[in-house]
Amino acid sequence: MDELDQHFTVHKLWEAVDRAGLLASLRERCVAIAGSSVCDAALMDALPETRVIAHCGVGYDGVDVAAATARGIRVSNTPDVLSDDVADFAVALMLATLRRIPQGDRYVREGRWEREGPMAFGERMWGRKLGLLGMGRIGVEIARRCEAFKMKIAYFSRSTKPVTYRYYASLQGLAREVDILVAIVPGGSETRHLIDRAVLDALGPEGVLINVSRGSVVDEEALIAALREGRLGAAGLDVYADEPRVPQALKEMTDKVVLQPHQASATHETRFAMGRLVLENLLAGVEGRPLVTPVN
Numbered sequence: 001m002d003e004l005d006q007h008f009t010v011h012k013l014w015e016a017v018d019r020a021g022l023l024a025s026l027r028e029r030c031v032a033i034a035g036s037s038v039c040d041a042a043l044m045d046a047l048p049e050t051r052v053i054a055h056c057g058v059g060y061d062g063v064d065v066a067a068a069t070a071r072g073i074r075v076s077n078t079p080d081v082l083s084d085d086v087a088d089f090a091v092a093l094m095l096a097t098l099r100r101i102p103q104g105d106r107y108v109r110e111g112r113w114e115r116e117g118p119m120a121f122g123e124r125m126w127g128r129k130l131g132l133l134g135m136g137r138i139g140v141e142i143a144r145r146c147e148a149f150k151m152k153i154a155y156f157s158r159s160t161k162p163v164t165y166r167y168y169a170s171l172q173g174l175a176r177e178v179d180i181l182v183a184i185v186p187g188g189s190e191t192r193h194l195i196d197r198a199v200l201d202a203l204g205p206e207g208v209l210i211n212v213s214r215g216s217v218v219d220e221e222a223l224i225a226a227l228r229e230g231r232l233g234a235a236g237l238d239v240y241a242d243e244p245r246v247p248q249a250l251k252e253m254t255d256k257v258v259l260q261p262h263q264a265s266a267t268h269e270t271r272f273a274m275g276r277l278v279l280e281n282l283l284a285g286v287e288g289r290p291l292v293t294p295v296n
Contacts, residue, residue, distance in 0.1 A: 029049065074296065082138075131168075139155065155167060218241075237258070238260040280292045
């Protein structure tokens with residue numbers, strides 16, 4: 001933020017008491033938009049002098065790219081710099097869910113170990129069958145890490161990728177064959193509710209769902225029902241349909257669900273690198289140079 005202030009006159013839209021008034025005052029002056037929230041056609045029309053939208057995140061489903069392209073606005077995102085941290089987090093969430101690490105922490109803190117003796121067992125992770133919904137940059141990094149756990153890896157995506165892992169042309173077919181399904185695809189209309197009741201039922205009562213992509217990828221009501229009814233074994237979730245609001249039903253499932261506050265890329269190092277990339281794209285955009293990481 002300090003460096004943004006050095007190069008730009010920065011207006012923080014999220015702090016505005018009178019959002020409409022601020023936008024009106026910037027109508028002829030705003031040349032760039034940066035952030036990680038929704039940037040739709042209405043915002044672009046309110047700021048018609050905008051030349052570049054620098055989105056802070058690899059997924060840019062909150063940006064109406066088609067509307068930006070139609071208006072001659074260039075869009076960028078922040079790929080690559082967060083792939084390793086998100087992959088690390090996905091593995092950590094798998095381990096936490098299978099080995100019941102948060103439950104164990106509570107068990108000790110609440111004095112139950114002393115009163116009740118050993119805690120209920122968890123499940124092993126090594127050697128399990130892993131399915132990846134998505135095999136982009138982050139999916140590849142997750143798979144590489146899971147090889148060290150001697151896992152059998154397969155994936156589903158819109159097309160085959162240049163990897164050695166087994167490809168499934170059907171997500172339901174993949175879910176039927178694996179123990180753990182990890183979602184790591186972009187959000188948006190094309191992936192909305194890809195993981196529905198049929199996929200959850202294919203994963204089955206011993207199956208585990210891990211979501212580090214977008215909350216919209218999973219039918220949240222179907223997920224809650226599957227967990228309640230024992231049709232799904234467990235879930236580790238970092239993302240939700242209506243963040244930061246998380247369904248109370250998921251909060252109450254302390255035994256079989258591990259919840260995180262959308263922090264897969266949230267390390268100091270990665271967030272700094274993402275911010276740096278946003279700044280570099282903003283400067284390139286207003287100076288007429290090629291964007292560092294263009295989307296359109």
